[in-house]
Amino acid sequence: xxxxxxxxxxxxxxxxxxxxxxxxxxxxxxxxxxxxxxxxxxxxxxxxxxxxxxxxxxxxxxxxxxxxxxxxxxxxxxxxxxxxxxxxxxxxxxxxxxxxxxxxxxxxxxxxxxxxxxxxxxxxxxxxxxxxxxxxxxxxxxxxxxxxxxxxxxxxxxxxxxxxxxxxxxxxxxxxxxxxxxxxxxxxxxxxxxxxxxxxxxxxxxxxxxxxxxxxxxxxxxxxxxxxxxxxxxx
Amino acid sequence: xxxxxxxxxxxxxxxxxxxxxxxxxxxxxxxxxxxxxxxxxxxxxxxxxxxxxxxxxxxxxxxxxxxxxxxxxxxxxxxxxxxxxxxxxxxxxxxxxxxxxxxxxxxxxxxxxxxxxxxxxxxxxxxxxxxxxxxxxxxxxxxxxxxxxxxxxxxxxxxxxxxxxxxxxxxxxxxxxxxxxxxxxxxxxxxxxxxxxxxxxxxxxxxxxxxxxxxxxxxxxxxxxxxxxxxxxxx
DNA sequence: GCTTGAACCTCACGCCACGGGAGGTCCTAC
DNA sequence: GTAGGACCTCCCGTGGCGTGAGGTTCAAGC
Numbered sequence: 001x002x003x004x005x006x007x008x009x010x011x012x013x014x015x016x017x018x019x020x021x022x023x024x025x026x027x028x029x030x031x032x033x034x035x036x037x038x039x040x041x042x043x044x045x046x047x048x049x050x051x052x053x054x055x056x057x058x059x060x061x062x063x064x065x066x067x068x069x070x071x072x073x074x075x076x077x078x079x080x081x082x083x084x085x086x087x088x089x090x091x092x093x094x095x096x097x098x099x100x101x102x103x104x105x106x107x108x109x110x111x112x113x114x115x116x117x118x119x120x121x122x123x124x125x126x127x128x129x130x131x132x133x134x135x136x137x138x139x140x141x142x143x144x145x146x147x148x149x150x151x152x153x154x155x156x157x158x159x160x161x162x163x164x165x166x167x168x169x170x171x172x173x174x175x176x177x178x179x180x181x182x183x184x185x186x187x188x189x190x191x192x193x194x195x196x197x198x199x200x201x202x203x204x205x206x207x208x209x210x211x212x213x214x215x216x217x218x219x220x221x222x223x224x225x226x227x228x229x230x231x232x233x234x235x
Numbered sequence: 236x237x238x239x240x241x242x243x244x245x246x247x248x249x250x251x252x253x254x255x256x257x258x259x260x261x262x263x264x265x266x267x268x269x270x271x272x273x274x275x276x277x278x279x280x281x282x283x284x285x286x287x288x289x290x291x292x293x294x295x296x297x298x299x300x301x302x303x304x305x306x307x308x309x310x311x312x313x314x315x316x317x318x319x320x321x322x323x324x325x326x327x328x329x330x331x332x333x334x335x336x337x338x339x340x341x342x343x344x345x346x347x348x349x350x351x352x353x354x355x356x357x358x359x360x361x362x363x364x365x366x367x368x369x370x371x372x373x374x375x376x377x378x379x380x381x382x383x384x385x386x387x388x389x390x391x392x393x394x395x396x397x398x399x400x401x402x403x404x405x406x407x408x409x410x411x412x413x414x415x416x417x418x419x420x421x422x423x424x425x426x427x428x429x430x431x432x433x434x435x436x437x438x439x440x441x442x443x444x445x446x447x448x449x450x451x452x453x454x455x456x457x458x459x460x461x462x463x464x465x466x467x468x469x470x
Numbered sequence: 471g472c473t474t475g476a477a478c479c480t481c482a483c484g485c486c487a488c489g490g491g492a493g494g495t496c497c498t499a500c
Numbered sequence: 501g502t503a504g505g506a507c508c509t510c511c512c513g514t515g516g517c518g519t520g521a522g523g524t525t526c527a528a529g530c
Contacts, residue, residue, distance in 0.1 A: 087333045095326065098326065241506090273495090
């Protein structure tokens with residue numbers, strides 16, 4: 001009566017038999033006794049240990065962390081603090097994903113989602129994470145409608161420039177120069193006119209200019225960038 | 236020049252060569268061409284697809300979700316909404332863990348952490364999640380010091396009752412009856428005197444009483460519970 | 471005492487998204 | 501022609517179990 005079969009213990013603890021097998025296999029919660037035929041018999045001490053393991057698991061610790069937590073029970077506090085830090089990081093990560101997704105869902109038609117994503121992806125090759133964070137918070141400050149308007153302008157601008165490029169229009173053509181001016185203007189709006197952010201973006205651009213063709217991985221875009229650069233120079 | 240080697244593409248995209256191998260293996264991003272000797276050559280279309288995949292992955296989608304998102308590009312919105320719901324659930328889960336951990340860290344000496352965790356674990360066998368939520372928010376309302384004081388009293392009470400039980404003191408003994416009265420009083424304090432919460436706890440207890448010995452998985456505790464029950468009856 | 475069905479046992483593969491290494495071939499620059 | 505880096509395929513490992521397969525043992529009813 002003071003020994004528990006694996007099935008009864010599973011029901012009592014809310015875990016599965018397989019889980020208890022696993023804990024036994026890895027030596028985390030071992031049944032101290034066996035019947036002559038090999039069936040596991042859990043003692044009250046085993047059961048108590050299982051409950052400790054379950055508690056620690058419910059705090060999100062890994063099995064290895066649980067093991068070390070139970071091996072030196074005086075050092076629970078640092079383990080918990082580390083776990084809390086890890087959870088905080090996770091929470092921030094999840095929140096970042098959530099805000100990205102809500103921004104996308106709020107401001108885009110289904111058709112524009114993929115192209116926007118591609119743009120974002122390419123941008124993340126140009127800019128550092130910090131700089132992107134700046135840009136994003138600026139976008140949040142502008143509000144979804146304004147950002148949506150800016151993005152629409154941007155897509156239109158890129159489409160027109162690509163067409164001129166495909167048509168062989170020289171970069172010095174006044175129409176192209178005007179589009180390049182709009183490109184820079186839009187860029188300024190994206191950075192919110194904030195000189196620091198703008199300078200950071202500019203600096204990132206300058207520093208990476210030489211290696212951009214090997215980093216972007218999207219040749220057509222490189223052509224566009226150079227095209228705009230030449231048009232800007234012709235101004 | 237319009238074809239990319241796997242190493243160059245890895246550098247450009249920030250992924251590893253092994254990851255690109257993996258995407259190729261599972262048919263997610265396949266190099267459309269190969270050199271005669273078998274080296275992968277990625278075309279601009281492949282590269283664009285890779286960037287789409289990377290974008291969607293950065294939103295937290297699984298590779299399978301990415302695959303289906305790219306196969307029918309018009310249905311991105313429902314996929315994103317599902318992902319947002321999943322992320323919201325994750326965020327709530329992480330937040331719950333965080334609040335548990337901070338509560339533990341704020342209100343406990345290292346020595347009491349494990350026993351408290353065991354208690355929590357056992358309690359979660361007695362009560363439903365909702366009822367525990369009630370108890371927790373009540374605990375939050377009381378403030379950490381009051382809760383700590385209550386828990387300390389509780390541990391002391393349990394220790395004394397166990398000792399009496401081990402000593403063979405009959406449950407009808409006035410000292411045990413008094414301890415049982417304190418037990419009920421403490422229970423009332425845990426529920427904050429809120430009749431509804433108290434009734435819920437009581438109801439949970441009554442309903443599960445018959446099967447508790449098989450559900451708790453901790454025989455010593457069962458003995459204690461019955462001991463208190465008998466003492467309460469003797470009052 | 472016998473039967474039957476539930477509970478138990480030990481392998482052992484599968485999941486997900488790759489990491490990492492072994493052992494061999496290929497490409498490019500000097 | 502040779503060195504060394506980049507590339508190839510194959511395969512095992514991760515965490516925390518789920519899910520069988522195929523065989524043994526237990527407990528209850530006859």
